[in-house]
Amino acid sequence: MFASATENFVKNVDSDGNLIPVSSLNNCGKLNPLSLVLKQSLFFRKTKYTPTKFTLDDVLTKNPPLNPAVKECDFVGYGGTFGDSQDASVDVETKLAAYAVDLNFNMGAKHASTLKSSLGKLKKEEVDVKWLQNISKDKLLDMSLSLIQDARKNSSVFGVVMERIVTSEPCSIREKKHQAGNVGAGGNVTGVPVSVKGKVEVHGVKDVFLEIPKNTVIAYSIEEIKVKLDGHFELEKLSGHFQVLSSLPTAKRSSLLQLLKTTMEDREAVSVLENVLDQMLVGETPDMDDLMEETEKQIVQAILELLHKSDESNEGQTDDESPSLLCSTNLIEGQTDDESPSLLCSINLIVSAMNEMTDEGLSVLGSCCSPPVLQALQILVHHVAAWSGETLSLRDAGLAVLTEEEVFGRTESLFGHSEVTLKREEDTLRTEMKDQPGYLPLVMSITVKGLASLV
Numbered sequence: 001m002f003a004s005a006t007e008n009f010v011k012n013v014d015s016d017g018n019l020i021p022v023s024s025l026n027n028c029g030k031l032n033p034l035s036l037v038l039k040q041s042l043f044f045r046k047t048k049y050t051p052t053k054f055t056l057d058d059v060l061t062k063n064p065p066l067n068p069a070v071k072e073c074d075f076v077g078y079g080g081t082f083g084d085s086q087d088a089s090v091d092v093e094t095k096l097a098a099y100a101v102d103l104n105f106n107m108g109a110k111h112a113s114t115l116k117s118s119l120g121k122l123k124k125e126e127v128d129v130k131w132l133q134n135i136s137k138d139k140l141l142d143m144s145l146s147l148i149q150d151a152r153k154n155s156s157v158f159g160v161v162m163e164r165i166v167t168s169e170p171c172s173i174r175e176k177k178h179q180a181g182n183v184g185a186g187g188n189v190t191g192v193p194v195s196v197k198g199k200v201e202v203h204g205v206k207d208v209f210l211e212i213p214k215n216t217v218i219a220y221s222i223e224e225i226k227v228k229l230d231g232h233f234e235l236e237k238l239s240g241h242f243q244v245l246s247s248l249p250t251a252k253r254s255s256l257l258q259l260l261k262t263t264m265e266d267r268e269a270v271s272v273l274e275n276v277l278d279q280m281l282v283g284e285t286p287d288m289d290d291l292m293e294e295t296e297k298q299i300v301q302a303i304l305e306l307l308h309k310s311d312e313s314n315e316g317q318t319d320d321e322s323p324s325l326l327c328s329t330n331l332i333e334g335q336t337d338d339e340s341p342s343l344l345c346s347i348n349l350i351v352s353a354m355n356e357m358t359d360e361g362l363s364v365l366g367s368c369c370s371p372p373v374l375q376a377l378q379i380l381v382h383h384v385a386a387w388s389g390e391t392l393s394l395r396d397a398g399l400a401v402l403t404e405e406e407v408f409g410r411t412e413s414l415f416g417h418s419e420v421t422l423k424r425e426e427d428t429l430r431t432e433m434k435d436q437p438g439y440l441p442l443v444m445s446i447t448v449k450g451l452a453s454l455v
Contacts (some may be wrong), residue, residue: 001210005117005173006218009078009449019165019219020049024275027051028217031161033068033127036283037222039157046256049159049222052147052282056160059141059148066135075165078119113177119218120171126163129223148285159222167216177206235442238449241346245453247345252306257369257454259303260350264366269296270355276300277348307343348448357444361417365447368410371455372401377411378452381445384420384431394427402429418444 006021013019022028030051031037036059038050141148245253263269279286289392354362368377379398383390394403402408412422419437421429433441 001115001173001175001208002212004115004175005119008115008117009119010219011444014219015077018221019163020216020221021219021325022038025212025216031164031217031220033070033125033161033164034066034132035161037159037220039159039160039222039224041157042280048278050278050282053230053284054147059145066132071126072449073126075122075124077121079117081114082117112371113175116174118172118174119167119212120169122165122218123168124163124455125220127161129162132162154278157224159224161220162223164217164220167214167218169211170214171216172211173212175210176207196401223418235446238349238446240341241349242345242453244255244341244346245350245450247377248454252309253454255306255443256303256347259299259306259355260451260454261304261366261369263299263351264354264362264369266296266299267359267362268293269299270351270362272296273303274302274348274351274355276304277344277351280344281348303347307347334353346450350447353443353446353450356416356439357447358440361414361440361444364414364417365444365451368407368414369451373407374409374448374452376407377414377448378427380411380415380431381448384415384441384445390430393428394424394429399429403427414444420444 002025003021003023004294006023010019010021022031032055034056036052036054036056038052040048040050055066055430060066143149147278245256248256262274276286355363368374376399379392379396392399402411408422408424415422415431418440419434420441421432421434423432
């Protein structure tokens with residue numbers, strides 16, 4: 001709710017795209033002038049910014065410490081109401097002539113939501129750029145710090161908070177959601193004037209009110225520090241992440257797969273899990289009480305507990321024996337960029353890909369998480385990622401499960417929501433990319449390969 005309000009604010013007041021909306025109230029305290037923000041630019045998702053607990057002063061080699069010169073001025077007064085509605089219905093009619101049966105079924109759903117932001121008068125705080133250039137021109141980054149080494153290994157970019165928009169008075173955000181649905185059925189049998197009809201209606205209302213205190217940061221801008229200038233995040237370099245997952249013990253792979261399947265049933269839980277993992281990657285301990293509802297919290301905590309158990313059981317083993325939960329903030333002297341990624345990094349990659357899928361695609365994938373189906377999907381997405389267009393045989397053992405009509409229907413739907421067409425002719429199958437598919441095919445491929453690594 002807070003993230004939606006800040007995103008709407010930035011869209012309305014910053015056409016140049018310089019401002020970054022704050023995604024969580026939990027991050028506001030980390031966004032002081034000269035604070036460091038990790039910029040993550042995975043190729044399949046929009047750029048993501050994760051605030052850290054560090055400041056520019058923490059990563060420079062020379063003293064004295066920086067005392068930023070900050071200018072403050074009035075910005076704008078802001079308030080707005082945003083709403084959307086959806087209306088969907090399905091009608092199915094079935095006729096069985098041999099039995100003189102005529103049945104029909106209908107289902108409808110309506111959804112409407114309204115988000116009202118009353119942020120009041122806002123002010124802008126801005127670091128004096130000339131002051132910063134003069135004071136820091138003889139300072140260097142301390143390349144021995146684990147934070148900097150981690151950024152270099154992952155080709156990450158740091159940003160320094162140079163400007164922020166904050167509230168000058170207490171304000172509020174309110175969200176209302178209305179849901180309604182109905183199910184009906186009717187029919188005639190053997191021509192006799194007898195019919196059976198039923199109708200069920202479901203209604204739901206959600207009304208949430210959030211009070212925002214004075215001096216809350218709602219948006220900010222950064223200046224980038226490029227710790228590593230070369231290297232790109234290519235798809236062929238992802239195999240190490242899948243190997244990390246597949247090297248977990250069988251029981252833990254199974255438990256993790258089931259938990260991720262449960263997470264896919266709730267789009268919000270996927271987003272929350274990604275946010276938590278992002279914060280852990282920069283050494284933060286997220287306060288989950290402030291991040292999620294109770295059901296989401298239980299799912300995320302179960303996943304984190306399983307990851308920690310995996311790490312504890314691997315103590316004393318070498319990196320060649322099993323993956324480590326710890327990210328490269330605990331770098332061992334002499335490590336190279338060719339070493340395996342951490343378990344935490346690998347899980348974060350898969351969850352990030354899940355979060356970039358369409359709602360429909362994610363929902364269908366959640367129903368395709370049995371081992372034989374995931375293994376078949378893995379074969380298909382391998383060809384999608386390679387853009388091969390090769391014809392595959394359904395007689396192959398790995399694809400045999402797709403001869404079941406229900407399984408093929410779900411698979412066809414999954415690929416369709418990822419801008420890929422499945423063409424089936426007798427016992428052969430071929431994949432074709434739709435026009436201008438974007439990153440959806442690759443996002444699906446990464447998610448499927450990651451989940452299949454847990455089978």
